[in-house]
Amino acid sequence: MGRVLPASLSESQFERALGQLAGEIGAAHVITDPAKLREWRDPFAFASWDAFEASAVLQPKSVEEIQAILRIANEHKIPLWTSSQGRNNGYGGAAPRVKGGVILNLRRMNRVLEVNEECAYAVVEPGVSFFDLYEAIKKEGAKLWMSVPDLGWGSVIGNTLDHGLGYTTTGNHPDSQCGMEVVLASGDVLRTGMGAMGDSKAWHVYKRGLGPSADGLFMQSNFGIVTKMGVWLSPQPERYSPCWLTTRNESDLAKIVDTVRPLLLERVIQNHPMILNAVCAASALSSRKDWHTGESALPEAAIDKIASQPGLGRWVSRFAFYGRDKLVEQQIAQAREAFARIAGAELTVSDFDGANLPAKLENPNEQVQAGIPSIDFNQMTKWYGGEEGGHIGFSPAAPLTGAHARKVRDLVSAGLAKFGLDYSAAIICQPRCFLHICLVVFDTKDEAQTKRAYDASKALVVEAAKHGYGEYRAHLDFMDLALEQYDFNNHALRRFNERIKDALDPNGILSPGKQGIWPKGMRPS
């Protein structure tokens, strides 16, 4: 296999560009060694799957270095694929959408610029991981909690921009974002919201500014490179009470959803409850072979065997309470009363003193809901065995009602069974909707199964859309397909985004193809 190059450049042109880039950011931060580039592939793609191979990785240290890279990329029409950490493995990792694309990775821009205890926020650069932010808060001695997604190795900014979620009271990451600095394709630097005023005092405390708010435009987007961001934190709670609800029957799903909705709408529960099916819950603690050895999708008997284990069930749900002791006590009482109406449901509540939380909680569900980063849940990907399990996410959004939950469950489990794959679901609840995160797991050593996982996910994207359920984020391999489903008025929103793209990035250098948005000249006809 020959060297991978950006489509627009000959090898000598590319070499010249790399030389210029090395001159700007240092040769050590321009990666072209094929062995090293392997780390930047879609982590679960087989060696022969080369649609998303990068030609190089650039790791700038500052806004000025990003601006220098942009000058050179504009000159040579080099497609840059921005990633913060680039660890979003279930959606393609750091790999670029376009073969031969150059990865612009921001791991080296890793400063926590401010931790403000009084107004409960931090300001971070894109290379700051959840682990980094956690350490910075501890180091400051600030009595603040943060939110983390299930795996803590990702970038706070990267996760937020991809509409990621966590599980404390600031767990809606896009909602808890406040104030960005963005470098446009032209190299121009803007600040959003109140930050548009040079010496603003309110950049990270008030979400909007005077005039239109651009923040949403830079999420799941290729319109700019976010280089600073405010992230809201929460006060260390007096009491932290994570809960675990087990239910016995497959049909309990609708009841859980219809019980959790009023608790969320009335703000009794103030975090994101997660409802896991038996397979998903078991995959955090065990492997498939512990339950079943057959090839096709897990039979009902095996699922029942899992569900009958202590602490498990056909569905298990986790949520948590945070705050002043007496308020939490009342919130728990309200939740207890509500869930007691589901026959066979059992609610277990743990209690922690927020001021004296252990650094490591034994139960990863309790750890993640305390906003403490870990990678314990990576175990879930190893369901089919092997050292390195794979997973891709299929994740539609739907209204938070029992009827919709049942319908999406039926649709997804049937869709996976067709491909002989197990149905593993983590349903994240917001007050009015749920995101049905389906972990399509597979054995990375089994190419046929890996391919089935990708194929099943793509088939589900189309099938779910027929019923009005759209993906909330999409894997590299089917970003175009996922966006294709957003078809109102002849894809009016895509056409709108294309106009913005052309106005901001006429050379189409920033992340072409990201979430299905292509610059002029690269649009599929």
Place this chain on the structure above:
Amino acid sequence: MGRVLPASLSESQFERALGQLAGEIGAAHVITDPAKLREWRDPFAFASWDAFEASAVLQPKSVEEIQAILRIANEHKIPLWTSSQGRNNGYGGAAPRVKGGVILNLRRMNRVLEVNEECAYAVVEPGVSFFDLYEAIKKEGAKLWMSVPDLGWGSVIGNTLDHGLGYTTTGNHPDSQCGMEVVLASGDVLRTGMGAMGDSKAWHVYKRGLGPSADGLFMQSNFGIVTKMGVWLSPQPERYSPCWLTTRNESDLAKIVDTVRPLLLERVIQNHPMILNAVCAASALSSRKDWHTGESALPEAAIDKIASQPGLGRWVSRFAFYGRDKLVEQQIAQAREAFARIAGAELTVSDFDGANLPAKLENPNEQVQAGIPSIDFNQMTKWYGGEEGGHIGFSPAAPLTGAHARKVRDLVSAGLAKFGLDYSAAIICQPRCFLHICLVVFDTKDEAQTKRAYDASKALVVEAAKHGYGEYRAHLDFMDLALEQYDFNNHALRRFNERIKDALDPNGILSPGKQGIWPKGMRPS
């Protein structure tokens, strides 16, 4: 005074365009009669202040009629100034920024398209006022509460797009918006978020979609015309407990702010508390002459006289609790304990059964915090006497700390005193910031005082910006000046917005000058 025309057209050209418009939307909905046009002026501008005179008002009934208007406006380069109700009097009412502009008023598009009790939202057109939405919810018998700003006559969409706020738990109106339909200058219709999928089930329950979120771009903006919007509501609470806190000393402001912040951050208080100074609180119930007759700004002795009245104080604060009885009981206990630490503070709590709330609450502060529309607070503008008082808003955002509150108070009261005007402040608190709404009130019959009010506000815009406090929304008369203060990197955000404007509206027909954003060819040099 001759007839006012759009700058780009001769009288005969304009007549021809009006004829085309009448053909599309009906002559009855094209207003050109000078007497009728007077209702559409800046309501507090004197007759001789003609900078914002409209040439006509158009009132379409549907998206199709808006599209027809846009075709004609593009053909003739007619500037259209969109308003929903156009009742935002403190910021210029319905008047267009550009003299001779045509008002595109959407009052006739007044359907409540859906009230969804299960997921607690409604879908409205721009002509739906808060009164209309309240009636629609009642008519449906839905057990839902809404949020209203202090005056209920405005449009739900218009208020939200201007970053308006209310006082129930969904009182952050831009945050409680979910899913828009927007007509672009080209006439193209797009739907944001999940609505970009033709038959989406999640348009009004999940805020984002796949790819960038455009919603923020259509707020305080001239990039499109919002024709439908989802608005989140809250479940009828078991108990509703509005509170009234009185404090004795001017210096208590910082203590109130530093007490309210942790209560908000810890979600003990879940609405927007408002802190009013003595003058602002008194203006809801009385006139200036009841306290003082001198011309210059109210002396300390008169303010103390107001503050000594039962139920008043140097500062009074209102906030409210909503929800299950036992939770509200605990929340009140927490608030009582916290405010008891301010010497002389008195907290009064009312209690209502949420299921049996009177249609009209005697206390307008309790009424507005229940989300019941009224125009009772319009009394406040009559402070200086006369049937029709005037006010303009000066409204900077700042971090929610006592030190910032004191600083903004000093800055604004001194700035107004210079112009002989009373300092009337309503400070709206969010968990991390406050909006200092200064009601600059004046007697509309007194041209000199009216002019001083405008001049004082403009001086304050500049002075506040020197200290890092920016306006969260701006009056027609100083939109440019307010945006001028947002100067980071040579006004990078304004230049960004201008690029978007040119890409979306090349003829510059949609609300030129709105919040300081001008189309190509109309930009001040």
